[in-house]
Amino acid sequence: MESFQLSELLLKKIADxxxxxxxxxxxxxxxxxxxxxxxxxxxxxSKEQGVYLIxxxxxxxxxxxxxxxDEDIREKILESLSIKEIADGIKELDSDxxxxxxxxxxxxxxxxxxxxISDGNLADDLIELLSYEEDCAGGLMAKELVKANxxxxxxxxxxxxxxxxxxxxxxxxxxxxxxxxxxxxxxSLKDLIIAPSKNKIKDIYISNVDSVxxxxxxxxxxxxxxxxxxxxxxxIDDKKHLVGRxxxxxxxxxxxxxxxxxxxxxxxxxxxVEADDSIFELTKARLPWLFLxxxxxxxxxxxxxxxxxxxxxxxxxxxxxxxxxxxxMAGNVxxxxxxxxxxxxxxxxxxGSLLQxxxxxxxxxxxxxxxxxxxxxxxxxxxxxxxxxxxxxxISMLCVIVVAxxxxxxxxxxxxxxxxxxxxxxxxxxxxxxxxFGIFLFFYIAKIFLL
Amino acid sequence: MESFQLSELLLKKIADxxxxxxxxxxxxxxxxxxxxxxxxxxxxxSKEQGVYLIxxxxxxxxxxxxxxxDEDIREKILESLSIKEIADGIKELDSDxxxxxxxxxxxxxxxxxxxxISDGNLADDLIELLSYEEDCAGGLMAKELVKANxxxxxxxxxxxxxxxxxxxxxxxxxxxxxxxxxxxxxxSLKDLIIAPSKNKIKDIYISNVDSVxxxxxxxxxxxxxxxxxxxxxxxIDDKKHLVGRxxxxxxxxxxxxxxxxxxxxxxxxxxxVEADDSIFELTKARLPWLFLxxxxxxxxxxxxxxxxxxxxxxxxxxxxxxxxxxxxMAGNVxxxxxxxxxxxxxxxxxxGSLLQxxxxxxxxxxxxxxxxxxxxxxxxxxxxxxxxxxxxxxISMLCVIVVAxxxxxxxxxxxxxxxxxxxxxxxxxxxxxxxxFGIFLFFYIAKIFLL
Numbered sequence: 088m089e090s091f092q093l094s095e096l097l098l099k100k101i102a103d104x105x106x107x108x109x110x111x112x113x114x115x116x117x118x119x120x121x122x123x124x125x126x127x128x129x130x131x132x133s134k135e136q137g138v139y140l141i142x143x144x145x146x147x148x149x150x151x152x153x154x155x156x157d158e159d160i161r162e163k164i165l166e167s168l169s170i171k172e173i174a175d176g177i178k179e180l181d182s183d184x185x186x187x188x189x190x191x192x193x194x195x196x197x198x199x200x201x202x203x204i205s206d207g208n209l210a211d212d213l214i215e216l217l218s219y220e221e222d223c224a225g226g227l228m229a230k231e232l233v234k235a236n237x238x239x240x241x242x243x244x245x246x247x248x249x250x251x252x253x254x255x256x257x258x259x260x261x262x263x264x265x266x267x268x269x270x271x272x273x274x275s276l277k278d279l280i281i282a283p284s285k286n287k288i289k290d291i292y293i294s295n296v297d298s299v300x301x302x303x304x305x306x307x308x309x310x311x312x313x314x315x316x317x318x319x320x321x322x323i324d325d326k327k328h329l330v331g332r333x334x335x336x337x338x339x340x341x342x343x344x345x346x347x348x349x350x351x352x353x354x355x356x357x358x359x360v361e362a363d364d365s366i367f368e369l370t371k372a373r374l375p376w377l378f379l380x381x382x383x384x385x386x387x388x389x390x391x392x393x394x395x396x397x398x399x400x401x402x403x404x405x406x407x408x409x410x411x412x413x414x415x416m417a418g419n420v421x422x423x424x425x426x427x428x429x430x431x432x433x434x435x436x437x438x439g440s441l442l443q444x445x446x447x448x449x450x451x452x453x454x455x456x457x458x459x460x461x462x463x464x465x466x467x468x469x470x471x472x473x474x475x476x477x478x479x480x481x482i483s484m485l486c487v488i489v490v491a492x493x494x495x496x497x498x499x500x501x502x503x504x505x506x507x508x509x510x511x512x513x514x515x516x517x518x519x520x521x522x523x524f525g526i527f528l529f530f531y532i533a534k535i536f537l538l
Numbered sequence: 539m540e541s542f543q544l545s546e547l548l549l550k551k552i553a554d555x556x557x558x559x560x561x562x563x564x565x566x567x568x569x570x571x572x573x574x575x576x577x578x579x580x581x582x583x584s585k586e587q588g589v590y591l592i593x594x595x596x597x598x599x600x601x602x603x604x605x606x607x608d609e610d611i612r613e614k615i616l617e618s619l620s621i622k623e624i625a626d627g628i629k630e631l632d633s634d635x636x637x638x639x640x641x642x643x644x645x646x647x648x649x650x651x652x653x654x655i656s657d658g659n660l661a662d663d664l665i666e667l668l669s670y671e672e673d674c675a676g677g678l679m680a681k682e683l684v685k686a687n688x689x690x691x692x693x694x695x696x697x698x699x700x701x702x703x704x705x706x707x708x709x710x711x712x713x714x715x716x717x718x719x720x721x722x723x724x725x726s727l728k729d730l731i732i733a734p735s736k737n738k739i740k741d742i743y744i745s746n747v748d749s750v751x752x753x754x755x756x757x758x759x760x761x762x763x764x765x766x767x768x769x770x771x772x773x774i775d776d777k778k779h780l781v782g783r784x785x786x787x788x789x790x791x792x793x794x795x796x797x798x799x800x801x802x803x804x805x806x807x808x809x810x811v812e813a814d815d816s817i818f819e820l821t822k823a824r825l826p827w828l829f830l831x832x833x834x835x836x837x838x839x840x841x842x843x844x845x846x847x848x849x850x851x852x853x854x855x856x857x858x859x860x861x862x863x864x865x866x867m868a869g870n871v872x873x874x875x876x877x878x879x880x881x882x883x884x885x886x887x888x889x890g891s892l893l894q895x896x897x898x899x900x901x902x903x904x905x906x907x908x909x910x911x912x913x914x915x916x917x918x919x920x921x922x923x924x925x926x927x928x929x930x931x932x933i934s935m936l937c938v939i940v941v942a943x944x945x946x947x948x949x950x951x952x953x954x955x956x957x958x959x960x961x962x963x964x965x966x967x968x969x970x971x972x973x974x975f976g977i978f979l980f981f982y983i984a985k986i987f988l989l
Contacts, residue, residue, distance in 0.1 A: 276727050277699075339786065362879055362895075384867065385863060385917055415970065416835065
């Protein structure tokens with residue numbers, strides 16, 4: 088398959104056909120395009136064009152396109168669809184995708200759509216799914232799954248699966264339950280095909296089955312599924328009843344979203360935003376961390392004022408020219424140290440005690456610090472700076488680097504121990520605190536040596 | 539299932555049993571632990587203990603544990619295993635995992651292990667897999683898959699699958715090939731079960747099948763699989779022959795690794811390292827970016843020297859106390875702007891031209907900048923700074939914020955257009971360049987107003 092590439096030309100063609108209302112030609116042009124690609128196209132069109140295009144498809148394709156659209160575009164398009172159109176689309180979707188779309192509607196429209204759905208089971212499933220938090224197992228799971236009673240024969244199981252399987256896009260495992268609907272094991276389709284047809288399920292199923300509680304955090308579900316290489320995991324309630332199933336494709340999206348949020352958070356951007364969001368949303372995401380930096384910067388104004396006496400000495404005023412260098416080193420070293428710890432904590436690979444970590448970081452920062460300080464010393468000599476001043480600058484910088492590394496290492500570990508997400512303790516947070524601390528330390532050490 | 543939690547107690551127990559050589563008790567203790575958890579345990583043990591423990595298991599479990607170990611631990615343990623032990627282990631693995639382990643051996647041991655494998659097909663498969671780059675489709679794929687000839691009947695296909703399926707952990711799709719082994723379509727196990735047994739495969743297969751070329755970059759494979767929610771994708775060569783299959787669990791690992799590398803790169807840590815690597819490796823990963831920061835900082839020394847004249851004026855020397863604030867604002871704003879663009883580029887959601895982007899960023903940075911500048915103005919008034927000085931500081935800072943945002947936005951877009959990975963253009967890179975530029979701009983504007 089050639090990978091689909093969205094071209095300006097195709098977009099122009101589609102927009103022109105919409106303008107000319109040439110539906111037959113338009114349908115011919117787009118009918119073989121995958122729904123995920125159609126969603127990309129609609130993301131680029133105006134709202135009116137998008138609505139026009141989406142209404143050309145049957146409710147199955149419409150609903151699939153809806154699931155793939157950017158959230159803000161989807162919101163706009165849903166507003167332009169009737170209750171019946173939305174309900175028809177939702178019926179075609181897996182229950183988890185259907186619930187996600189419903190969750191974006193206003194309470195009033197949500198209720199109307201649900202009451203428009205004639206299939207009572209589906210409506211109940213959707214109401215159940217909507218009751219869970221978005222980021223927990225219940226919010227990620229779908230109700231569609233294939234289950235077998237332990238007392239069935241292989242033959243009966245095969246014929247039941249033909250029935251159940253019609254609603255399930257991908258079968259993965261067959262979950263085995265007892266007469267009380269409790270999850271007791273699993274069975275792969277392959278095992279079932281290979282088994283003699285008169286065997287009972289209870290003779291062939293595997294009792295060792297991973298599962299997650301319906302309230303488990305999405306992050307932990309992702310960890311379990313990726314650690315054990317699972318492609319689907321059954322979801323149970325507190326009484327161990329089988330209530331749903333999470334498939335790996337939803338977890339892939341979840342992992343990507345989490346990684347993106349962490350990436351932006353480390354850059355001082357809070358919340359689930361992206362480049363195409365509105366200026367208001369982006370300001371809301373960015374201003375708080377900039378404000379933190381501002382407060383820290385104003386704090387360092389006071390600190391520098393405290394060392395004003397250096398300015399009166401023509402030899403020592405040079406120290407003030409080094410403040411950006413010191414702030415940069417403190418910030419960069421701190422961000423490196425904290426980022427690698429935050430990453431390690433997320434992967435549960437930060438072993439040993441805080442003390443052991445600090446000893447390692449001490450060694451690491453001493454090596455980096457000595458190399459960088461020596462270079463700074465050489466720079467000082469090269470520009471004919473008084474040798475004692477160059478020496479003091481280098482020594483102070485070395486201390487700043489070591490302390491910045493230790494701060495960068497400790498803060499995430501301490502936060503993590505207190506149950507606070509350590510991911511906030513990198514980026515602007517560490518940069519700002521290390522800036523202040525680094526500048527103070529630099530001038531303080533210089534003062535000890537020089538004044 | 540209770541999620542496994544590695545405890546100090548369990549580790550201690552295992553270490554004691556190893557010391558006492560109480561194999562029977564030890565095996566009883568660990569036999570029901572999942573191999574991914576056993577790998578976690580061995581990661582914590584000493585090399586000798588790890589080797590002792592791993593040798594207690596049969597070659598199937600040994601090999602599965604090996605695939606899950608940390609790379610540096612695995613390397614050590616492989617050194618302690620004989621050629622025969624490694625070969626026995628590798629035979630039990632899927633070919634992609636086997637090739638990954640082989641790739642870590644020295645060329646000499648690699649050849650010995652391969653010639654120890656009696657199954658000629660497997661040996662050929664491994665040699666083929668080893669010939670691909672690690673990060674392309676060929677390096678990610680496994681040779682195990684289930685394929686059906688279009689001319690088979692459903693009945694024959696079912697019986698062939700029983701045979702082929704024994705070597706394939708998860709079947710997913712059945713790939714349909716013509717008589718020349720060219721990939722022409724796919725079939726799900728479910729479709730096969732539901733179809734009448736006398737039908738021919740050519741009557742029931744789906745001709746629309748996604749595939750990737752064996753040389754396709756891993757990153758692009760991940761994009762395709764996650765965009766189209768695929769759980770497995772067939773790999774073809776230039777002649778469209780089916781040569782392998784990539785499953786989503788390998789892609790999950792790939793996505794996580796890539797996200798981690800990007801996260802660390804944004805913090806100025808280059809390459810595939812983690813908190814537990816050696817000090818030498820960590821220094822190699824961290825020093826280059828620190829050095830960049832050092833050079834930038836030394837550059838700003840010269841810039842500040844150029845504005846030395848401010849120091850002689852008692853009213854204006856305060857400006858030097860503001861350098862860390864200005865550097866911090868320039869750096870933080872630049873990192874925010876670049877990070878969100880880098881993220882957007884990675885997801886192909888950066889729409890519109892560079893000019894449109896810059897206009898949006900101009901608006902955004904003006905809003906943020908005006909709020910922050912007003913606050914700085916108020917701060918100046920509160921500490922009884924001359925009002926004209928506060929005004930100049932605020933205006934200069936506003937300019938710095940706007941320019942930093944525009945630089946942060948442009949650089950990744952320009953790099954991306956030139957085919958350079960924009961991910962390098964955030965973190966220390968943007969911080970350093972914006973520090974220098976911000977400080978210069980700040981003093982330059984101040985000079986225009988004040989001197």
